[in-house]
Amino acid sequence: xxxxxxxxxxxxxxxxxAKDGERxxxxxxxxxxxxxxxRARDVPLAEKSISxxxxxLLRQDDQFTICxxxxxxxxxxxxxxxxxxxxxxxxxxxxxxxxxxxxxVEPLPESMDNESLATEETRHTEGPLDxxxxxxxxxxxxxxxxxxxxxxxIVDAAIRTTEAERGFLALGTKDExxxxxxxxxxxxxxxxxxxxxxxxxxxxxxxxxEARLTVNAQSDDRFKALKSVEDLRLRSVLCVPLRIAGQIExxxxxxxxxxxxxxxxxxxxxxxxxADISGVAIRNARLVTELRTKNQALHEAHDRLAExxxxxxxxxxxxxxxxxxxRGELAASRRALGxxxxxxxxxxxxxxxxxxxxxxxxxVDSQDPVxxxxxxxxxxxxxxxxxxxxxxxxxxxxVSENCAALPENLLESELFGYEKGAFTGATRSHxxxxxQARGGTLFLDEIGDMSPDxxxxxxxxxxxxxxxxxxxxxxxxxxxxxxxxxxxxLSKMVREETFREDLFYRLHVxxxxxxxxxxxxxxxxxxVHHFLRKACLDAQRPEPKLDPKALNLxxxxxxxxxxxxxxxxxxxxxxxxxxMLLPDHLSEHVQDPSLxxxxxxxxxxxxxxxxxxxxxxxxxAxxxxxxARAQNNxxxxxxxxxxxxxxxxxxxxxxx
Numbered sequence: 001x002x003x004x005x006x007x008x009x010x011x012x013x014x015x016x017x018a019k020d021g022e023r024x025x026x027x028x029x030x031x032x033x034x035x036x037x038x039r040a041r042d043v044p045l046a047e048k049s050i051s052x053x054x055x056x057l058l059r060q061d062d063q064f065t066i067c068x069x070x071x072x073x074x075x076x077x078x079x080x081x082x083x084x085x086x087x088x089x090x091x092x093x094x095x096x097x098x099x100x101x102x103x104x105v106e107p108l109p110e111s112m113d114n115e116s117l118a119t120e121e122t123r124h125t126e127g128p129l130d131x132x133x134x135x136x137x138x139x140x141x142x143x144x145x146x147x148x149x150x151x152x153x154i155v156d157a158a159i160r161t162t163e164a165e166r167g168f169l170a171l172g173t174k175d176e177x178x179x180x181x182x183x184x185x186x187x188x189x190x191x192x193x194x195x196x197x198x199x200x201x202x203x204x205x206x207x208x209x210e211a212r213l214t215v216n217a218q219s220d221d222r223f224k225a226l227k228s229v230e231d232l233r234l235r236s237v238l239c240v241p242l243r244i245a246g247q248i249e250x251x252x253x254x255x256x257x258x259x260x261x262x263x264x265x266x267x268x269x270x271x272x273x274x275a276d277i278s279g280v281a282i283r284n285a286r287l288v289t290e291l292r293t294k295n296q297a298l299h300e301a302h303d304r305l306a307e308x309x310x311x312x313x314x315x316x317x318x319x320x321x322x323x324x325x326x327r328g329e330l331a332a333s334r335r336a337l338g339x340x341x342x343x344x345x346x347x348x349x350x351x352x353x354x355x356x357x358x359x360x361x362x363x364v365d366s367q368d369p370v371x372x373x374x375x376x377x378x379x380x381x382x383x384x385x386x387x388x389x390x391x392x393x394x395x396x397x398x399v400s401e402n403c404a405a406l407p408e409n410l411l412e413s414e415l416f417g418y419e420k421g422a423f424t425g426a427t428r429s430h431x432x433x434x435x436q437a438r439g440g441t442l443f444l445d446e447i448g449d450m451s452p453d454x455x456x457x458x459x460x461x462x463x464x465x466x467x468x469x470x471x472x473x474x475x476x477x478x479x480x481x482x483x484x485x486x487x488x489x490l491s492k493m494v495r496e497e498t499f500r501e502d503l504f505y506r507l508h509v510x511x512x513x514x515x516x517x518x519x520x521x522x523x524x525x526x527x528v529h530h531f532l533r534k535a536c537l538d539a540q541r542p543e544p545k546l547d548p549k550a551l552n553l554x555x556x557x558x559x560x561x562x563x564x565x566x567x568x569x570x571x572x573x574x575x576x577x578x579x580m581l582l583p584d585h586l587s588e589h590v591q592d593p594s595l596x597x598x599x600x601x602x603x604x605x606x607x608x609x610x611x612x613x614x615x616x617x618x619x620x621a622x623x624x625x626x627x628a629r630a631q632n633n634x635x636x637x638x639x640x641x642x643x644x645x646x647x648x649x650x651x652x653x654x655x656x
Contacts (some may be wrong), residue, residue: 010059014106015043027108033057035098036069037163040264048185049073049099052163052262055082057090057105064090064105073099137161137274141281145288148180154252154278155181161274162238162267164254168193169242171250174203197253201239205251211240213268236262240271244279244286252278312540341390346382347530348523352515356383363510364390369462371447371507372485374514377564380485381445383514388441393481396440399433404449412454413470416461422471434467437480447507448488448499459503482507517559517566524555527563531570532581544577553583557590576629576640588625589618620655623648 015026015033026043034041036054045054051071058065068075070084076097082088090096096103137157144150155167168190169181182193190196201212214237235256242250252275256262339361346353363370364387372380381400388398403411413423417432433442450458461467462482466475484507493499517524528551536543550573559565573585583591622641630636638648 012108013059014108015057016104016106017043017045018102018104019100031059033059035103038264039163040266043103045098045101047099047101050101054098062107066090066096071098138277141277142284144281145285147282147285147289150281150285151181152183154274154281155183156187157278158252158254158271158274159183159185161270162254162263164238164262165256166190166196166254168197168253169250170197170202170253171242174206177202197255198237201237202251202253205239205241206248209241209243209248211238211268211272213238213263213265238263238267238271240268240275242275242279242282245283249279312542343386343390346379346386347527348520349526350515350520350522352520353523356512356514359512360386360390363387363512365392366510367481368509369482369484369507370510370512371490372483372512372514373490374485374487375516375560375562376487377562378514378516379563380514381443383512384441384443384483384485387483388443388481391441391481393440397437398441398443399437400443400445401433402445404446408451408454411450412457415454416457416467416469417472418470419472422469426471429469432467432469434461434478434480435476439479440481441483442480443483443485445485446487447484448486448490448493452498452500455500455503459500459506462503462506517562521555524559524566525551527566528554528570531567532574535571535574539574544574545580547580547582550581550583550586553586553590584629588621592621616655619651623651623655 010029010031012027012029015028017024017026028042033043034053034056035043035045036052037045037047037050038052041053050073051069053069054071055069055075056067058067066075066077066082066088068082068084068086074081076082077088077090078094079097080088090105092105092107094104137160140153141150141157144153151169155169158164159167164185166182166184168179170177170179172178177194177199179193179197182190182196184190205212238254240252241248242252244250252271254263254271339357341361341364343357343360346357348356360383370384370387372383374380384400385398388394401411401414406414413430413432415433417430417435418426420426420429461478464475465479466477468475490499490504490508494501494504517527528546532543532546554566554569561568569587569590572587573581576585623637626637626640627634630640634648634652635645638645641648643651
């Protein structure tokens with residue numbers, strides 16, 4: 001029947017709505033007109049004091065009747081309130097008051113067309129939420145990047161979208177809920193929000209991912225049995241899931257405790273859309289917060305790194321300055337010796353080293369071959385470089401080769417070069433070392449390991465000062481200064497006829513014997529400090545202090561590996577040291593004199609043992625020391641020993 005009334009065509013009439021001096025006019029030609037806060041009403045009235053479904057205006061013939069639909073704040077005709085559900089006649093000229101609005105009606109002749117209303121101010125009021133307003137709400141959500149403020153904006157938007165009395169935002173799981181925002185329609189915080197909602201309804205929404213809508217929870221079979229619904233006397237409830245990055249992380253919960261039918265299916269659809277947009281906005285806000293946090297952490301780390309770099313740079317500059325100072329002092333002391341050249345890269349002030357510097361000063365300007373003799377690790381190549389860099393040939397190349405490192409055929413091709421096609425694999429011509437060192441210095445280390453055949457060929461090159469590449473038909477003149485070195489006793493080898501005598505005399509023109517480190521022990525403190533500074537500069541770390549006891553141990557050790565062994569020992573100890581390099585950081589054979597072996601030490605058979613047993617004792621002692629320092633961490637102990645963890649475990653099993 002109501003549907004027929006709504007559809008019935010009536011004579012046209014005007015409805016005038018006035019508020020705060022402004023008036024809007026609506027034209028209707030039907031018998032039933034609805035008023036209220038809901039945008040679904042024929043005449044929407046955007047005011048919180050007005051109920052969503054406030055009143056209905058009925059027209060029959062020329063008579064207008066008003067029916068209050070159970071509004072909260074009442075409807076007044078001619079100053080008299082209409083009881084909810086009652087009917088009241090409204091005559092032409094009467095004023096109907098609803099909240100702050102004054103409403104009047106004006107019948108029109110049926111023949112009047114729309115143009116005759118041109119002089120009237122006929123514009124429709126904007127409803128509580130049109131598409132423009134909804135778009136602005138979405139824009140506000142997307143622009144708010146502070147998560148705490150964003151959640152409040154989301155709840156306010158949901159309340160305005162559905163014209164709810166209260167709104168709650170729940171985050172978390174069904175077992176652990178958090179209510180960060182709870183507000184009413186005027187933006188006031190709801191006290192004790194956890195006691196104001198039906199957690200069961202929220203839990204169902206979180207579990208099933210579907211919205212819940214009830215127009216009267218007290219009579220809804222789904223909810224009327226719930227204790228929270230009964231205790232809270234809930235009427236209209238609308239709850240939708242909140243999805244963030246595809247996962248349900250909460251819910252939007254809206255209610256109206258007094259009014260039935262406060263929400264519609266359209267409200268549910270709009271709130272689902274709003275919740276989805278809100279989920280995107282929350283994710284964006286979280287990402288921005290995360291980026292800001294990471295950026296702040298990055299800035300703090302950068303500041304800390306800059307501070308550390310500044311400190312380290314200061315310490316490195318200090319070390320460089322000290323290193324330059326030491327070298328300057330060395331240079332000054334050598335100038336006091338009357339030296340013409342600078343050998344600051346060679347560390348040493350002992351008498352044997354002073355004699356080396358005097359010989360170098362005489363040798364550098366000569367073009368004759370130099371033979372450097374000394375034990376492994378005494379710095380033969382460093383001396384060869386000093387000869388080159390202080391000589392007239394310093395602008396030319398310095399070419400170095402270890403004769404013991406290459407097989408005979410490969411060493412020959414490296415020394416003399418070869419032509420393309422000279423042998424299998426010779427796909428291109430190759431200049432030999434004599435050609436590469438043209439105008440400079442050629443340093444051949446471990447010359448005593450050269451084969452007799454190569455010795456003959458080298459002698460011919462030195463005598464004739466020309467070289468014939470392998471496979472070539474012509475010779476090439478050479479222009480090099482030859483510096484050779486060996487740890488062997490070439491004089492003895494000549495006597496044993498394992499080294500050519502004529503070649504020996506060709507190389508032995510300017511002999512230079514480098515003393516082993518045990519013969520220049522007074523240089524050890526200088527070398528230790530030099531290697532400490534150098535290693536710390538390479539590692540970009542501050543230089544630790546050196547315990548005097550550790551320095552005494554280093555100075556009293558025989559160093560069979562000479563300077564190379566000392567440098568390796570310092571680098572190894574530096575890995576273990578922090579603020580101070582202690583005796584415990586040194587190798588066990590450096591710490592314990594009983595483990596030190598030199599030429600005067602008794603041989604194994606003279607001590608009632610064997611070489612194998614001595615090696616095993618040394619291995620066991622080193623393993624025990626490494627395990628103690630690594631606090632029985634096998635991986636770290638293996639790293640300290642320079643072996644794999646598997647190899648360490650095998651040795652542990654072997655030595656039980």
